[in-house]
Amino acid sequence: MVDFVLERGNYWAIIGLMMIGLYMAFAATNLIKRLIGLGTFQTSIILFYISLARIDGATAPILMGKDYKSYSGGGKNPEGEHAGEAAYAVAEGAYGATEVGLEYVYSNPLPHVLMLTAIVVGVATLAVGLALIVRIREAYGSVEIDDIMAMDLAVAKAEAADDAAERPLSHGGSVA
Amino acid sequence: MILALTDILPALLVAHAPALLVVAPMVLAPLVAMLPSGRLAWVFAVLGTGFSLIMALVLLGQVQSAEDGAVISYAMGGWAPPAGIEFRIDTLNALVLLLVTGMGFLASIFGWPTIKAEIASAKTSMFFAAYLVCFTGLCGVAATGDAFNLFVFLEISSIATYVLVALGAGRDRRALPAASNYLLMGTIGASFFVVGVGFLFAATGTLNMAELSLRLEDVEDNKAVLAGYAFIFVGLGLKAAMFPLHQWLPNAYAYSPSFVTMFLAATATKVAIYALIRFLFSVFGLEFSFEGASLILILMPMGLAAMIACSFQAVFQTDIRRMLAYSSVAQVGYILLGVSLGTAAGVSAGLVHLVNHGVIKGALFMAVAGAVLVYQGTSLNDFRGLGRSAPWTMTAFGISGLSLIGVPLTAGFQSKFALVQALLEQGWWWAAIVVVFSSVLAVIYMGRVLEAVFFQAPLNPNKRQKEAPLIILLPLWGLVLVNLWIGLNGRFLFGLTDGAAASLFGGGF
Numbered sequence: 095m096v097d098f099v100l101e102r103g104n105y106w107a108i109i110g111l112m113m114i115g116l117y118m119a120f121a122a123t124n125l126i127k128r129l130i131g132l133g134t135f136q137t138s139i140i141l142f143y144i145s146l147a148r149i150d151g152a153t154a155p156i157l158m159g160k161d162y163k164s165y166s167g168g169g170k171n172p173e174g175e176h177a178g179e180a181a182y183a184v185a186e187g188a189y190g191a192t193e194v195g196l197e198y199v200y201s202n203p204l205p206h207v208l209m210l211t212a213i214v215v216g217v218a219t220l221a222v223g224l225a226l227i228v229r230i231r232e233a234y235g236s237v238e239i240d241d242i243m244a245m246d247l248a249v250a251k252a253e254a255a256d257d258a259a260e261r262p263l264s265h266g267g268s269v270a
Numbered sequence: 271m272i273l274a275l276t277d278i279l280p281a282l283l284v285a286h287a288p289a290l291l292v293v294a295p296m297v298l299a300p301l302v303a304m305l306p307s308g309r310l311a312w313v314f315a316v317l318g319t320g321f322s323l324i325m326a327l328v329l330l331g332q333v334q335s336a337e338d339g340a341v342i343s344y345a346m347g348g349w350a351p352p353a354g355i356e357f358r359i360d361t362l363n364a365l366v367l368l369l370v371t372g373m374g375f376l377a378s379i380f381g382w383p384t385i386k387a388e389i390a391s392a393k394t395s396m397f398f399a400a401y402l403v404c405f406t407g408l409c410g411v412a413a414t415g416d417a418f419n420l421f422v423f424l425e426i427s428s429i430a431t432y433v434l435v436a437l438g439a440g441r442d443r444r445a446l447p448a449a450s451n452y453l454l455m456g457t458i459g460a461s462f463f464v465v466g467v468g469f470l471f472a473a474t475g476t477l478n479m480a481e482l483s484l485r486l487e488d489v490e491d492n493k494a495v496l497a498g499y500a501f502i503f504v505g506l507g508l509k510a511a512m513f514p515l516h517q518w519l520p521n522a523y524a525y526s527p528s529f530v531t532m533f534l535a536a537t538a539t540k541v542a543i544y545a546l547i548r549f550l551f552s553v554f555g556l557e558f559s560f561e562g563a564s565l566i567l568i569l570m571p572m573g574l575a576a577m578i579a580c581s582f583q584a585v586f587q588t589d590i591r592r593m594l595a596y597s598s599v600a601q602v603g604y605i606l607l608g609v610s611l612g613t614a615a616g617v618s619a620g621l622v623h624l625v626n627h628g629v630i631k632g633a634l635f636m637a638v639a640g641a642v643l644v645y646q647g648t649s650l651n652d653f654r655g656l657g658r659s660a661p662w663t664m665t666a667f668g669i670s671g672l673s674l675i676g677v678p679l680t681a682g683f684q685s686k687f688a689l690v691q692a693l694l695e696q697g698w699w700w701a702a703i704v705v706v707f708s709s710v711l712a713v714i715y716m717g718r719v720l721e722a723v724f725f726q727a728p729l730n731p732n733k734r735q736k737e738a739p740l741i742i743l744l745p746l747w748g749l750v751l752v753n754l755w756i757g758l759n760g761r762f763l764f765g766l767t768d769g770a771a772a773s774l775f776g777g778g779f
Contacts, residue, residue, distance in 0.1 A: 119454060132457055139465055146472050205471070208418050212464065215425045219457050222432050226450045229436065233443040242447050249444070257588050257649055 104145040111138035125230065125237045129223045136216040140209045147205040155203035161196045275324070276331050284328055288344040288357040291325035291367065292410045292423075294318055299402040308386070308394025315378045315398045319405060323371040330364040334769075341773075343415070351415070352478035358415030362770035365621065366412040366544045369628050373536040374405045376632070376745040381529040383739050384639045388441055388527045397437060401533070404430035408541045417467045417553070418477045420545060421460060424509065428456045431538060435526040448521035455518040459508030462501045469498030470553075483553045490558060502549055503564065510542035512569075512606060513576035516599045523595035524648075528639030531591060535598055536632035540624050543605055547617065551774040556612060569610035574704050576603030581711035585718075591648050593715055594634055597674065600708060601627045607701060608689050615692040618771040622763055623685035626756060630673050630682060633749040637667035640738025640746065653719060655728030663738045664723050666750045671716040673753050676709050681756035688764070 099106070115138060118131025227237055234242050276284055283290065298318040305311045333340050344357040359367070378401070389397050407427025414420050432453045438445030471477055473494045474485040489495055508515040519539075523531050550565075580600040587593035601623070608620025640663045641656055642648055657664045673680035676687075686705065693702040737743065756763050 116458070119458065125450060128454060132454060135458070136461055139461055139468070142465065143468050146468065204477075205468075208477075211418075211422055215422065215429075218429050219425070219453065222429055223450065223453050223457075226432070226436055226446060226453065229439060230446045230450060233439060233446055239447075246444055246447065253649075254588070257651055 104141075108138050108142045108145065111135075111141070123239045125227045125239065126224075128239075129220060129227070132223070133216070133220055136212070136219075140212055140216075143205040143209050143212070147202040149199060149201050152199040152201040155200040157196075157200075159197055161198060276328055279324075279328065283325075284332075286344075287325045287328045287332070288342060288359055288413055289346065291322050291329070291371070292357075292406055292413055294321050294325075295402045295409070296406040299399045299406065302402060303396055303399035305395045308391055308398070309382075311395040311398040312378070312382045312385070315381075315402055316375070318402055319371060319374040319378045322405070322409060323368075323375045326364070326367040326371040329359050330368055333359060333361050333364045352476050352481040355419050356415040356478055356480075357413045358480065359413060360770070360773050361766060362544070362548070362621070362773060363412055365625065365766050365770055366541065367409060369540060369625050370405075370408050370412055370537045373628055373632050374408075374533065376636075376748060377529065377533040377536070380532075380636055380639070380742045380745040383741060384528045384643050387643055388529075389437060390440060393437070397434070400430045400433045400437075401530075403427075404434060404533075408537055411541050411545055415479050416477055417470065417479055417482060418464075420479075421464045421467060424463070424542075424545070425460050427538070427541075428460060428509075431530075431534065432456070434530040434534075435522050438526040438530070441527070442525050444521070445525035448518075448525045452518040452522045455508060455515075459505045459515070462505030462508065464505075466498040466501030466503075466505060469494045469501065473498070479548070479553050483555060486554060486558070499554060499558070499564075503546075503568075506542055506546040506549065507572075509539070510546055510606075511539050511599050511602050513572040513579070513599065513603060516576070516580070516602070519599055520592055520595040523598065524589060524592040528635070528642055531595075532632055532635035532639055535594070535635050536628040539598065539602055540628050543602065543609075543624060547609055547620075547774070550609070551617065556775065565610045565612050569606050570701070573603040573605075573607035573610055574701065576600055577607070577704060577708035578711070581708050581715065584715040585711060587715075588650050589648050590638055590650060590653060590719060591635070593719070594631065594638070597712065597715065598627075598631055600712075601631070601674075603708075604686070604689060604705070607705070608692060611692055611696055611698070613692065613696060614768070614771040614775050615688075615695055617774060618764070618767040619685065619688035619692045621767040621770055622688055622760070625763060625767070626673070626681040626685045626753075629749055629753050629756070630670050633666060633670040633746055633753065634674065636742065636746045636749065637663050637670065637738075640742040641667075643742070644736050644738055650719065650722050654722045654726045657724035659728060660737050662743055663746070666743075666746045668720055668724065669750050670753060671720055673757065675712045675716050679754070679757045681753045681760075684757055684760040684763075 112135055115131045115133070115135030119128050119135060120131075122128045122131060230242065231237050234245060236242060295318045298314055302311045302314050302318075305314070329342065332342055340360075342357075342359040343351065344359070345351055346355040346357060349355070378398075381401075385394060385397060404427045407423045407425070407430060410423030410426065411420055414423060432449050435452060436446055436449035438448075467477065470482060470486070473489050473492050474482055476482055476485060486495060504515070511519045523535060526534070577600050580596045580603065584593045584596035584600065587596060605620045605623050605627070608616045608618075608623060611617070611619075638648065641653065641660065644660065645652060645656065647653075657668070669680065673682035676682040676685075686709065690702045690705055693699070693705070738746075
């Protein structure tokens with residue numbers, strides 16, 4: 095039981111981070127803190143993917159030794175059109191789907207690449223989010239959700255009162 | 271007719287249609303952002319979306335050329351799938367692409383007057399750039415055959431959407447909290463999706479959807495796959511505004527610029543629903559043990575709840591855009607109810623409604639945008655008597671409104687009829703009753719508006735005859751005619767959706 099828990103230490107850490115981030119994103123009343131929570135949440139996903147890529151005793155996913163020779167055609171194939179195949183074979187080997195016959199064990203390079211994209215997406219989201227908060231602060235003078243909601247509610251009530259006032263007046267008056 | 275198009279266009283264009291469809295607006299976006307004149311940016315946006323529409327038609331022609339629906343597989347950058355990213359177009363993709371590009375094209379034509387009125391002129395070019403990016407993302411989601419690529423396109427479209435929604439702040443500052451709320455929820459939804467994809471990747475070692483569906487058969491009982499399924503379901507459900515996850519939608523639709531509301535209502539949630547359908551039926555497959563339960567225990571009750579609860583909420587709204595927004599969530603309920611049947615007829619009915627609702631809501635929001643442009647104000651009171659002062663705009667609104675209710679001879683009737691038929695086939699008569707009841711609620715909320723528009727005197731007697739500009743009326747009536755055409759002769763659309771449903775159930779990929 096203890097082994098079961100300890101072996102999966104990375105997952106516990108990731109789950110913990112994820113839940114902290116999610117809770118912050120929902121529960122914080124300050125918009126900036128919400129974004130921090132969102133950032134934590136996204137970072138935990140990045141860690142999740144990265145830890146998927148790790149294989150015991152594996153080296154960095156760069157072909158070396160015999161593997162390099164067999165996939166690059168012993169250096170006689172400068173176009174390197176086998177490089178992509180090798181990368182895919184490494185990924186497949188990590189999954190265990192095919193026997194790729196590589197001399198060394200490499201860690202799976204694919205999740206790292208995916209997470210580069212995810213980081214870019216995360217940065218863009220965060221940038222747009224922060225820009226929005228700047229605009230909210232300009233328009234409302236606050237970044238606290240409660241304040242903003244109170245102000246919006248006041249506006250909505252005033253609108254509703256206007257609406258109700260308009261309605262009976264013109265209903266009786268003008269039947270064209 | 272579509273095949274003739276394939277003959278006219280150069281072979282290179284036809285061969286690379288799946289990529290060009292997505293890449294053209296993407297390349298255009300930064301160029302448009304640098305243009306000094308908003309009008310020029312608009313012309314480029316129309317050209318870009320128009321080009322994508324042509325490409326979508328070409329794809330549809332290619333897909334339909336085979337008897338039971340051909341599948342176009344396009345290897346991005348020449349990297350063969352499953353190692354490379356694949357764009358995979360079957361009947362379902364082609365249908366959704368046609369909806370997105372068609373609505374995007376009409377939206378960008380109609381958009382100019384309302385954007386000129388609502389967006390500061392210095393920002394207009396940037397606005398169109400953001401719009402093109404959003405359009406790119408939506409097309410990408412509908413075209414890609416790679417699970418992670420789908421996430422990236424989903425986020426491309428979403429991030430642009432947050433910006434577009436926030437630009438409504440020029441008219442009403444409440445657009446800003448709405449956009450920030452949408453950003454928070456949307457990002458959580460997309461993150462859930464990507465966690466789910468991570469679980470699937472861990473279990474199968476591939477991201478290609480066709481490959482995933484094959485390998486998932488071996489690891490069906492794996493706990494990681496079950497967790498991945500749950501994450502993907504919730505994540506895409508959030509994006510699609512599935513019932514309890516729809517809280518971001520009403521405010522975002524009510525406060526964003528009229529143009530954005532129209533475009534989003536017609537496309538954004540539809541694309542997310544497409545992704546959900548794709549994952550439910552193609553990637554996981556109906557045999558997936560977990561899924562049968564989740565369709566009946568989650569999707570169906572949530573669909574029914576949306577139809578009732580959100581229709582009720584729509585009845586009590588005084589702001590027309592907000593009312594239509596709640597109605598949108600209710601309509602998503604119809605679509606999901608059809609999908610939850612898990613039969614070809616049910617999914618086909620859901621898809622028909624997906625297209626019809628895009629056409630209906632697009633036209634409704636277009637008409638509202640036209641009315642807002644000329645008369646200001648989106649409350650029920652502001653709309654009083656507009657039937658007399660702007661008969662063309664409001665007749666289009668009225669026809670689309672009747673279609674939303676499901677009056678015969680309109681598209682809405684066709685899809686509701688198909689849905690009820692599919693429900694009865696399966697013996698879900700009680701669900702059919704709920705559909706009818708929800709339609710009655712639609713009669714009430716649309717009826718209130720139509721009564722105000724056509725049978726009440728204008729609130730402000732100074733509102734003399736003044737129509738929305740012609741450039742709004744033309745796409746608006748185009749949509750209305752499409753609506754009536756589907757209503758009178760649904761064969762074309764039903765042929766497409768039946769083909770799509772058949773390809774989903776006939777062995778998936």
